[in-house]
Amino acid sequence: MDYDLTEEQRMFQQMVREFADNEVAPVTDELDEKGEFPYELQAKMAEMGLFGLPIPEEYGGSGAGLVTYALAVEEISRASASLGITMAAHTSLGCLPIFFFGSEEQKQEWLVPMATGEKLGAFGLTEPEAGSDAGATKTAAELKNGQWVINGTKCFITNSGTDITSVITITAVTGKIGGKKEISNIVVPAGTPGFTVSPPYRKMGWHSSDTHELSFSDCRVPESNLLGGRGDGFKQFLKVLDCGRIGVAALSVGMAQACLDESVKYAKSRVQFGQPIGRNQGISFKCADMLVEVELSRNATIKAAWLADQKRDYSREASIAKLFASEAAMRAASSAVQIHGGYGYVEDYPVCRIFRDSKILEIGEGTSEVQRIVLSRGLGL
Amino acid sequence: MNIVVCVKQVPDTSDPDTEVHIDGTGKGVDQGKFSFVINDADNFAVEEAILLKEKHGGEVTVVNIGPEAANQVIRMALAKGGDSAVRLDDEKFAYSDPVATARLLASALKDVEYDLVMTGCLATDDGYGAVGIALAQLLGVPHAAYAKTVEVVDDKKLKVGRELEGGLLEMNEIELPCVLAIQTGGNEPRYASFKGIREASKKEIKVMDLAATGLSEDQVGEAGSVAVMTQYSVPEVGELAEILEGDPAETAGKLAGILKEKGLV
Numbered sequence: 001m002d003y004d005l006t007e008e009q010r011m012f013q014q015m016v017r018e019f020a021d022n023e024v025a026p027v028t029d030e031l032d033e034k035g036e037f038p039y040e041l042q043a044k045m046a047e048m049g050l051f052g053l054p055i056p057e058e059y060g061g062s063g064a065g066l067v068t069y070a071l072a073v074e075e076i077s078r079a080s081a082s083l084g085i086t087m088a089a090h091t092s093l094g095c096l097p098i099f100f101f102g103s104e105e106q107k108q109e110w111l112v113p114m115a116t117g118e119k120l121g122a123f124g125l126t127e128p129e130a131g132s133d134a135g136a137t138k139t140a141a142e143l144k145n146g147q148w149v150i151n152g153t154k155c156f157i158t159n160s161g162t163d164i165t166s167v168i169t170i171t172a173v174t175g176k177i178g179g180k181k182e183i184s185n186i187v188v189p190a191g192t193p194g195f196t197v198s199p200p201y202r203k204m205g206w207h208s209s210d211t212h213e214l215s216f217s218d219c220r221v222p223e224s225n226l227l228g229g230r231g232d233g234f235k236q237f238l239k240v241l242d243c244g245r246i247g248v249a250a251l252s253v254g255m256a257q258a259c260l261d262e263s264v265k266y267a268k269s270r271v272q273f274g275q276p277i278g279r280n281q282g283i284s285f286k287c288a289d290m291l292v293e294v295e296l297s298r299n300a301t302i303k304a305a306w307l308a309d310q311k312r313d314y315s316r317e318a319s320i321a322k323l324f325a326s327e328a329a330m331r332a333a334s335s336a337v338q339i340h341g342g343y344g345y346v347e348d349y350p351v352c353r354i355f356r357d358s359k360i361l362e363i364g365e366g367t368s369e370v371q372r373i374v375l376s377r378g379l380g381l
Numbered sequence: 382m383n384i385v386v387c388v389k390q391v392p393d394t395s396d397p398d399t400e401v402h403i404d405g406t407g408k409g410v411d412q413g414k415f416s417f418v419i420n421d422a423d424n425f426a427v428e429e430a431i432l433l434k435e436k437h438g439g440e441v442t443v444v445n446i447g448p449e450a451a452n453q454v455i456r457m458a459l460a461k462g463g464d465s466a467v468r469l470d471d472e473k474f475a476y477s478d479p480v481a482t483a484r485l486l487a488s489a490l491k492d493v494e495y496d497l498v499m500t501g502c503l504a505t506d507d508g509y510g511a512v513g514i515a516l517a518q519l520l521g522v523p524h525a526a527y528a529k530t531v532e533v534v535d536d537k538k539l540k541v542g543r544e545l546e547g548g549l550l551e552m553n554e555i556e557l558p559c560v561l562a563i564q565t566g567g568n569e570p571r572y573a574s575f576k577g578i579r580e581a582s583k584k585e586i587k588v589m590d591l592a593a594t595g596l597s598e599d600q601v602g603e604a605g606s607v608a609v610m611t612q613y614s615v616p617e618v619g620e621l622a623e624i625l626e627g628d629p630a631e632t633a634g635k636l637a638g639i640l641k642e643k644g645l646v
Contacts, residue, residue, distance in 0.1 A: 011456060011578045019572045049575035062575040269628045276628070 020079035031208040046117020060115035066305035077254030081357035082208035088247030089158040094121020101228035119166035124154035141172035183233035194219030205356035245322035252325035259336035297325035323371035326361035422501025426563040431462035459581035460573035478606035483515035488594035513562030529567035
């Protein structure tokens with residue numbers, strides 16, 4: 001049993017922390033206010049290897065494990081949840097489907113430029129009427145003359161409309177098998193005729209991450225853009241989502257840590273009734289609870305990532321980590337705003353943004369309710 | 382061009398929670414709660430060395446005097462592009478003044494081929510600002526301190542910009558080999574990539590104790606020092622000093638009041 005990080009992991013964690021403190025944190029509020037995608041920061045992060053950490057070096061990545069990836073997502077998210085999700089969604093949803101299921105040719109063409117961070121990737125699963133119920137997917141792809149003809153709509157797709165977005169892997173109904181929908185994953189390059197990216201959503205938070213509705217109207221891509229086997233779409237995206245949950249869990253840990261840091265700082269400096277408010281147990285206990293939840297969230301996240309690195313089944317642990325860490329982050333954000341009082345409700349203090357940025361953690365990559373369904377089914381219920 | 386860059390590990394003074402307490406000996410500070418980082422100016426020296434290597438080829442050797450824990454700053458310099466490293470580690474090296482420190486660094490260079498040696502211009506902990514100059518003297522080569530820009534003229538010459546008061550840049554030509562004590566702000570120190578960090582773990586850090594340096598005991602540590610540090614002390618609060626207490630909003634208000642009262646604003 002060993003709880004220590006390796007020297008390599010510690011060094012990279014330190015480097016990412018320095019980067020987040022020096023380069024990201026000073027511009028987070030401005031980016032959030034303008035709702036701009038941070039191309040410059042993205043490029044600097046790409047140089048550090050942050051956009052392809054778990055992808056092997058031969059495909060443009062860094063060949064790091066998921067523990068290292070989780071540590072990096074946490075550090076970036078501590079400074080900016082928007083950048084955290086940009087990095088996490090690109091890695092798990094953009095890169096991994098092609099890495100896991102793509103042919104050598106597909107990997108060379110699409111994965112390599114994404115894993116180096118030169119390009120961004122996205123995954124289109126959710127639809128207006130098919131969220132948690134992925135079986136209700138309506139987007140259809142019909143094979144005609146060696147081409148998939150795609151029609152339908154996808155929503156809430158992260159990284160799908162940046163200047164450097166290269167491909168979106170989408171789930172689509174490609175036929176019926178025994179009365180059931182046959183779902184397959186198909187890669188759609190940005191700019192394909194018939195593929196339209198709507199203007200960005202006006203989101204509650206994550207303002208500098210890029211999220212769009214996508215529509216496909218007789219959009220044609222080559223038959224060879226099918227990812228893996230026809231009809232494998234369902235089991236493919238379940239595998240991708242397991243890893244995505246580690247990303248969202250790590251994001252949550254970083255944001256909860258930021259809440260704790262800001263709350264302790266404020267509780268020490270804010271004086272009311274002649275003493276710092278942190279002397280009141282009503283405040284200090286909130287901070288203690290936050291500390292406990294940050295620590296437990298981090299442990300759960302790293303455990304899931306470690307299991308994945310050991311090539312062991314980590315689906316349940318990823319779900320536990322995602323469920324607990326996301327709800328803990330929301331609680332931490334709520335406490336942090338409460339500790340800041342009126343100042344927590346104005347944008348001059350970071351906890352205001354973190355509060356807005358937190359809610360989605362309980363929704364994206366499987367809602368809390370879906371996690372509970374998955375976990376309770378595992379209990380045989 | 383082969384470059385040697387000397388790096389020191391220092392307490393992280395950017396951490397607002399860093400409190401300095403003098404230890405029992407009176408000649409050191411309690412380091413238990415410190416986190417350690419590369420000295421600020423040395424970080425710029427490392428970047429300058431790697432930029433020169435990328436442009437002109439050659440190898441960068443990182444040299445440090447410190448305990449095993451200092452491997453952390455050495456490995457980071459290697460992760461950014463350094464090729465190999467030497468760490469001088471012996472308890473007899475403690476309390477070395479800038480001259481004894483420079484003597485140790487010089488001893489590490491006896492088996493290293495170099496055209497250029499760089500140090501930071503000033504350490505953020507003891508602040509002597511003298512090691513680079515002493516090192517040049519011991520190596521018998523020219524030096525420039527507070528160097529902010531470095532250009533290679535040819536195999537034998539550099540053009541070095543020294544930063545003076547008011548941002549004035551004094552341009553000098555200096556012959557190689559030489560020692561440059563690098564000022565902060567002349568470049569943008571990079572962040573190591575994950576691959577760089579992985580590579581760094583495979584690079585050698587040669588450790589030298591007193592015997593390996595070929596120096597004698599009276600050339601190092603306190604015995605080998607020109608200036609001997611006797612004691613640290615905390616300045617006493619003078620009668621004319623007024624320390625404002627309270628949260629920032631409160632103290633800022635008080636300060637503004639005092640400045641107004643004295644007619645300073």
